[in-house]
Amino acid sequence: MVQRIDVECKNESYPIFIGELPQKLEFEGSVLVVTNSKVAGIHLRTLLQCIYAKECFVCVLEDGEEYKNIQSVQRILETAFIHKLDRQSTMIAFGGGVVGDIVGFAAGIFMRGISFVQIPTTLLAQVDASIGGKTAINNKFGKNLIGLFHQPKAVYVNPFFLGTLSHREKSSGIAEIIKMAVMFDKDFFEWLSMQNLQGSSLLEAIMRAILIKKEVVVKDELERGVRMALNYGHTFGHVIEKETQYKQYLHGEAVSMGMIMANRLAVQLGYLSVDEEFRIQKILEKNDLPIYYKIPSMESFYQSLFLDKKNENHQIRFILPHNIGRFIPCTHLSKAEIMRTLEEFCDD
Numbered sequence: 001m002v003q004r005i006d007v008e009c010k011n012e013s014y015p016i017f018i019g020e021l022p023q024k025l026e027f028e029g030s031v032l033v034v035t036n037s038k039v040a041g042i043h044l045r046t047l048l049q050c051i052y053a054k055e056c057f058v059c060v061l062e063d064g065e066e067y068k069n070i071q072s073v074q075r076i077l078e079t080a081f082i083h084k085l086d087r088q089s090t091m092i093a094f095g096g097g098v099v100g101d102i103v104g105f106a107a108g109i110f111m112r113g114i115s116f117v118q119i120p121t122t123l124l125a126q127v128d129a130s131i132g133g134k135t136a137i138n139n140k141f142g143k144n145l146i147g148l149f150h151q152p153k154a155v156y157v158n159p160f161f162l163g164t165l166s167h168r169e170k171s172s173g174i175a176e177i178i179k180m181a182v183m184f185d186k187d188f189f190e191w192l193s194m195q196n197l198q199g200s201s202l203l204e205a206i207m208r209a210i211l212i213k214k215e216v217v218v219k220d221e222l223e224r225g226v227r228m229a230l231n232y233g234h235t236f237g238h239v240i241e242k243e244t245q246y247k248q249y250l251h252g253e254a255v256s257m258g259m260i261m262a263n264r265l266a267v268q269l270g271y272l273s274v275d276e277e278f279r280i281q282k283i284l285e286k287n288d289l290p291i292y293y294k295i296p297s298m299e300s301f302y303q304s305l306f307l308d309k310k311n312e313n314h315q316i317r318f319i320l321p322h323n324i325g326r327f328i329p330c331t332h333l334s335k336a337e338i339m340r341t342l343e344e345f346c347d348d
């Protein structure tokens with residue numbers, strides 16, 4: 001059975017369909033499917049069989065966070081121009097969070113913006129990245145620093161695609177599910193703590209995470225308030241990804257280590273108990289997520305925190321758990337307070 005959840009944003013609403021892809025995905029204009037080499041090898045034929053459009057073209061990108069850059073956007077745009085896409089055309093993002101973010105960005109700037117559809121194939125993209133219209137690419141200064149908000153026309157979440165994910169990819173998506181539970185829903189956290197996420201329990205976790213994500217996006221589409229809580233673990237995690245050249249860790253793995261750092265800061269500031277910190281660590285470990293990043297240089301790590309998009313007036317804004325199930329944004333911390341946390345991740 002296919003379930004439908006509507007995301008009611010200010011200017012447009014769009015549906016998230018959870019379940020099998022429809023047998024016919026119909027489009028009025030031309031379609032450009034953008035995917036990566038890995039997904040293309042496994043699932044592209046299945047998708048192309050469903051698409052009914054005037055014309056359908058395909059652009060295959062390299063797989064990996066290190067390709068989430070301006071060159072990949074350039075490739076998509078060139079393919080779109082070569083095949084004479086116009087404002088009636090639609091781009092389809094078929095892949096994980098990287099593909100979704102790049103395609104959303106390309107669709108948002110092509111001819112000042114055309115429609116795009118998200119068909120996420122990873123757990124991380126299904127529960128988080130494909131919903132809410134955040135698009136971005138990385139540059140040498142940091143992660144997701146170039147981008148825009150461009151909501152998709154529809155999101156198709158088909159759990160069938162998760163069958164071919166590696167264990168690491170699955171764990172990476174679970175990190176984002178845990179993030180949502182810690183920030184917004186203590187009962188969900190308690191429930192997650194008791195599950196081995198697979199089969200029907202994974203499906204339930206996907207559904208609950210999507211409902212949380214939808215609520216947050218509807219309340220705060222442009223991330224002026226509550227949506228910032230979805231960045232728990234990301235302030236630190238993005239620096240970890242940048243320091244390791246986007247090659248060593250999957251996004252969810254970096255977020256997992258980032259949540260551990262955020263928790264330490266929250267404990268030091270009195271927002272989280274040591275017992276709660278331990279419980280969050282346990283659930284990350286249980287899902288085979290890394291929990292310790294050794295900071296090579298504290299000063300350089302500290303400076304990189306200043307490039308986060310949530311910052312204002314050169315103040316780093318951390319999103320910290322305030323017990324489990326609530327959050328607190330935290331600015332105005334002194335360098336000494338932040339360094340005290342970073343020190344715990346530095347062996348020297």
Ligand code: GLY
Pocket residue numbers: 128129131132134223227230231
């Ligand atoms: N992935 C975080 C957000 O969409 O706000």
